[in-house]
Amino acid sequence: MFTTKSVEIKGSVVAITGGARGIGLAIAKALIAEGARVSIGDIDADLVNTTAAETGAYGCHLDVRERASFADFIQSTEIALGAVDIMINNAGIMPMGSFLNVDPDLSDTQIDINLRGVIHGMQLTLPGMLTRERGHIINIASLAGLFAIPGAAVYSATKYAVVGLTETVAAEYRDSAVNFTTIMPTIVSTELSSGSTDAGAGIPNITPEIVAANVVNSIKRPKLHVTIPEYMEAAHSIYNLLPRWATERGRRLFGDDRILKKWDNKAHAGYSQRIASLTDDK
Numbered sequence: 650m651f652t653t654k655s656v657e658i659k660g661s662v663v664a665i666t667g668g669a670r671g672i673g674l675a676i677a678k679a680l681i682a683e684g685a686r687v688s689i690g691d692i693d694a695d696l697v698n699t700t701a702a703e704t705g706a707y708g709c710h711l712d713v714r715e716r717a718s719f720a721d722f723i724q725s726t727e728i729a730l731g732a733v734d735i736m737i738n739n740a741g742i743m744p745m746g747s748f749l750n751v752d753p754d755l756s757d758t759q760i761d762i763n764l765r766g767v768i769h770g771m772q773l774t775l776p777g778m779l780t781r782e783r784g785h786i787i788n789i790a791s792l793a794g795l796f797a798i799p800g801a802a803v804y805s806a807t808k809y810a811v812v813g814l815t816e817t818v819a820a821e822y823r824d825s826a827v828n829f830t831t832i833m834p835t836i837v838s839t840e841l842s843s844g845s846t847d848a849g850a851g852i853p854n855i856t857p858e859i860v861a862a863n864v865v866n867s868i869k870r871p872k873l874h875v876t877i878p879e880y881m882e883a884a885h886s887i888y889n890l891l892p893r894w895a896t897e898r899g900r901r902l903f904g905d906d907r908i909l910k911k912w913d914n915k916a917h918a919g920y921s922q923r924i925a926s927l928t929d930d931k
Contacts, residue, residue: 661685662732663734663736664735667690668689669708675857685735686730689704691740707730713761720773735784735785735787740763744921745921752925763808795833799906832875834876838857
């Protein structure tokens with residue numbers, strides 16, 4: 650019989666991907682403050698070591714695209730801290746631009762990081778959680794996994810996939826003691842979203858700390874879907890009931906193509922160059 654069993658944060662071992670900056674770092678700090686033993690993995694080896702030293706986390710180089718690298722991260726974490734109780738798949742990239750202008754290699758990299766990395770993380774930690782009858786897997790997605798975003802087609806596709814993946818795996822293991830959560834925030838004020846003017850009418854830009862607080866709450870009170878802002882879950886349900894002409898008119902009024910028309914490429918240039926370099930790593 651299905652039972653929801655929350656994991657006590659204090660003393661738990663938490664593994665976070667993309668944990669050296671942005672949302673991942675904010676989550677790490679919030680969970681350390683709650684008494685968790687946190688391991689952060691990041692592709693930037695120098696930064697992850699510095700961040701680990703500054704926060705008191707355990708740090709490890711991690712390329713989520715490579716299953717062997719992910720397996721090493723989990724093994725290293727468990728040797729240093731103990732079995733992983735909470736897996737937070739946070740690593741992700743967000744190249745912007747019209748669909749036909751996206752570099753195919755960068756699209757492949759985005760799929761590998763945003764989706765394949767999540768699959769690796771879930772498959773490598775779930776078996777142990779099932780055996781121990783304890784665990785929580787949290788996947789950081791986006792509202793772009795509920796509402797298609799022009800100018801971010803591949804990004805939206807990966808986030809839709811993460812939402813579907815999480816819900817499907819949760820259904821497969823609904824009779825277990827393992828919890829599953831997808832976190833879906835609006836635009837978060839990090840390097841990833843640099844160049845964005847705003848999230849749109851009625852939808853605030855939020856900080857990494859707000860996402861982190863929602864992650865903490867989702868562990869204490871498990872929930873499959875967490876949208877930030879919370880009211881976007883109801884908005885999505887209403888949206889799906891409307892006819893196509895109504896949603897199209899609403900999206901135009903809302904200005905859903907602001908990435909194509911108002912994106913500040915100059916402000917986004919540094920981030921774009923950094924993620925473009927990832928295509929050279931393979």
